[in-house]
Amino acid sequence: MSQSGGHVVIVGAGHAGGTAAALLRQYGHEGPITMIGEEPIPPYQRPPLSKAWLKGEADADSLALKPLEFYGEHGIDFRASVTATALNRGAKTVALSDGSSVSYDTLILATGARAIALPIEGKDLAGIMFLRTAADAEALKATVGPGKTLAVVGGGYIGLEVAASGRALGAEVVVLEREERILARVACEALSDFFTAYHEKQGVTFELGCSVTGFEGKDGHVTGVKLADGRVIACDAVVVGVGAHPNDELAKDAGLDCARGVVVDLDARSVSDPNVFAIGDVAHRPMPVYERMFRMESVPNALEQAKQAASAIVGRPRPAGECPWQWSDQYDLKLQIAGYAFDVDEILVRGDPASAKFAVFHLKGDQVQSVEAINSPPEFMMGKLLILNRKPVDKAKLADPSISMKEVAA
Known part of the structure; x- marks a missing residue:
């Protein structure tokens, strides 16, 4: 059902929230959009924080998802340095830390996750x-x-x-x-x-x-x-860096079904309330490829769920499902990971780790569940297809790097 004329409130201005706001306008939503962000700057890319930002190769402007002017020009009311303190689903209002409140027709929770602190002596020391x-x-x-x-x-x-x-x-x-x-x-x-x-x-x-x-x-x-x-x-x-905990307290306090994250369906819609969506690190979502529910912390997941929620809100068809993936850059190494190693009974290494160019395939029978590819884009790309299509693979061919991944996946 299209809700394209109503007021959409997005709580959280990270990668998921910022993308959802932009996609709503791109997909034709004409009603007001309000985006609540606890940081003083507009949504930005977070993965470079541990890499390019630390090395002085990036700053807030270069990492911004959109320039600040974008939000005003597209009728998105971006409220910075504010947090949501309470959600009243009956009245359809969100109370904010500045003492104000905002009413919604549709709510998107994109509150992300927070780093787990160690509850030990000296934890509050500077540095x-x-x-x-x-x-x-x-x-x-x-x-x-x-x-x-x-x-x-x-x-x-x-x-x-x-x-x-x-x-x-x-x-x-x-x-x-x-x-x-x-x-x-x-x-x-x-x-x-x-x-x-x-x-x-x-x-x-x-x-x-x-x-x-x-x-x-x-x-x-x-x-x-x-x-x-x-x-x-x-x-x-x-x-x-010992992990993160989803910021799902707002949802829990409002009585939404949570399982270490807000439980949602394939439209990113809360299973408890059709007017509430949850996307990104805070969402506990279906993973059809693995026939299970899971909470993912990755940019590709944030983008996929932003598309799901925005599509559902404006009445567009549901986007095609994607293979979950993520990456990590360290020195001159690019690690690309497709899928998750659920229910694996065999691990197969393709290529030579000593060359810093190889891939590790996690198999369940003759199906690829996950691939970890170091400096090996073909293994990553074809691995994603094999995971998504649930196609049986010839293990002998997969183990032989002289046979192209295109042939392996054919």
């Missing part, structure tokens, strides 16, 4: 940072450099990207990881081993299987990270 916003990246950039030591708590993709950027800025970097290998929760052992060796070549130090129990400081600023074995890792700054 302990997260990397979710432009302000976070700016603070980190001002802190690290030659003669400084950066401690990164968490050996996931964000932690490794920060480590690579820290080295590019001339800082010493130590990565502290609770598991026995980096990327333990998101990648296979072959990929963990490859990235560990590659980072070590660039001068990064790893402390694996270690538990962080607290932070030490002097004059209110962090000076070290305390480990369970009694050691203290001296540092000038800390970035904590």
Whole structure:
């Protein structure tokens, strides 16, 4: 049903919220649009924060999804430095932190996720940072450099990207990881081993299987990270990257169905309220390829769900389903990941990791569930098709890099 004349309120001005606002106008929505953003700047690309921004190669203007004038020119009321504090679904109003409230016909929740803080001694010392916003990246950039030591708590993709950027800025970097290998929760052992060796070549130090129990400081600023074995890792700054939690409290308090994220359907519409949508990191969404529900934290997911919600609101046909994907840039490495390694019973490596050009395929029987491709665009592109089409694959051909991926996927 088209709701194209009503007032659409978007809570959250990140990649998902900003894209939804622009798409609504592109798709012909003629009613008012209000976008609520907690940051002082308009929506921007977040992935470069851990890379280009830290290295001084990008700023707020170059990363903006649209110039600030775009919103005024297209009748989008962008309210910066404001948060939503309460949602009244009966009255269809959103209370805001500046004391005002806004009424809606359709609501899009694009509130994203927040970095998980460690509830340990010294957690409030200056110099302990997260990397979710432009302000976070700016603070980190001002802190690290030659003669400084950066401690990164968490050996996931964000932690490794920060480590690579820290080295590019001339800082010493130590990565502290609770598991026995980096990327333990998101990648296979072959990929963990490859990235560990590659980072070590660039001068990064790893402390694996270690538990962080607290932070030490002097004059209110962090000076070290305390480990369970009694050691203290001296540092000038800390970035904590141990995961994120969806900002779904607004939805929960309003009685919307949540499962570590707002539960939505294939239109990104809340299963509890037809007038409410949730997109991006805050949404717990269907994944038809895997016949399950899941919450994804990626830019491609934010864009796909923005399209779903905008299409449903203006009465356009539902967009075709996509294969989930994400990426990570570290040094001269481009890692592209398609799909998720659910229910995998075999892992197949195509190419030679020593060449820094290879791909890891995760298989369930003769179907590709996921592919992690290092500097290997054909493996990534064809892998996406194989995952989306649920097409059986010839494992012998897949394992032979002399056979083109086009032939493998044919």
